[in-house]
Amino acid sequence: MKEELLNTFGAQFEQPLIDEIAQTGKLHEITAGETIMDIGNYVRAIPLLLNGAIKVLREDEEGDELLLYYLEEGETCSVTMACCLGQTKSEIRAIAETETKIIMVPVQKMEEWMAKYKGWRNYVFESYHNRLNELLHTVDSIAFKxxxxxxxxxxxxxxxxxxxxxxxxxxxxxxxxxxxxxxxxxxxxxxxxxxxxxxxxxxxxxxxxx
Incomplete structure (x- = not known):
């Protein structure tokens, strides 16, 4: 697992952080089409995407879905992070688009690493920024295209x-x-x-x- 972490996150994360993720995280291999997270579930861990692709969807009151964005190698879902911090239920559905490997990190580690590692802080802030831009793109697409x-x-x-x-x-x-x-x-x-x-x-x- 550590070698895969280094290949994916070595340029962003400090070596001690890589070591901690390897020690505390759980590796999951997901088949294409499998639901990783569903609406209404409590989020207990943060997914770090080693490879593959995940699509993130929102559901309206009638049960119809809308694609919000894709997660790709090296990314995480900031909506999941927000649910973790707020201890609220998930409002999104995440489905593996391809064969996918993820590491699930316990939610308790998120705040600890924010204070401890600059690489993690930058990663979290960049994730929020990227997901916000993608959501704005989705809104613009629906509204104007x-x-x-x-x-x-x-x-x-x-x-x-x-x-x-x-x-x-x-x-x-x-x-x-x-x-x-x-x-x-x-x-x-x-x-x-x-x-x-x-x-x-x-x-x-x-x-x-x-």
């Missing part, structure tokens, strides 16, 4: 985090993430196919030139 623009952005980002030009999501799953209907998503995908931007196949979508 057409759904076809949002769909293109979504497909590009999904391809980036999975490192694959094949999108293995159903039209319904994409609709859930974008908080719209499957019929609309299918229509827009067909339009993009006619424009030679992508290819639609039975179980996947191939990005050609988005």
């Amino acid at each position: 057409n759904l076809d623009e949002r769909l293109v952005e979504y497909l590009k980002k999904k391809s980036e985090v999975t490192n694959d030009n094949r999108i293995r999501s159903t039209h319904q799953e994409i609709a859930y993430d974008l908080h719209t209907s499957r019929v609309v998503v299918s229509r827009l995908l067909k339009k993009l196919e006619k424009m030679k931007k992508l290819e639609l196949h039975r179980n996947h979508i191939v990005i050609v030139d988005l």
Whole structure:
């Protein structure tokens, strides 16, 4: 575990902090599609992402989901940190987008390391900053962009985090993430196919030139 921690966080964290994370953290290997954290759960540990990708979703009162952002290698979820500090229930759902490795660190360590390690303080503040920017981007996208623009952005980002030009999501799953209907998503995908931007196949979508 320590070698993986060094590869992912060695440039940010002090060696004693790496040692403490290795001693107190628990390594979890998550399969694609598995729910890591759900809405309404109390958060007892902070996830540090060693590799893979996680999508973070919000749910409305009717149970419809909206994709907020992705977490990638070396990142953590600042919403989770806020829940930890406030001892409140999670308001997000985190699902592994790909095969993923995470280290879960006990919540008690967060405040201790804030006082003890500059690398940890900087990491926490940067995480809050990055997630806030991504949330603002999501709000701007919903408020100011057409759904076809949002769909293109979504497909590009999904391809980036999975490192694959094949999108293995159903039209319904994409609709859930974008908080719209499957019929609309299918229509827009067909339009993009006619424009030679992508290819639609039975179980996947191939990005050609988005």
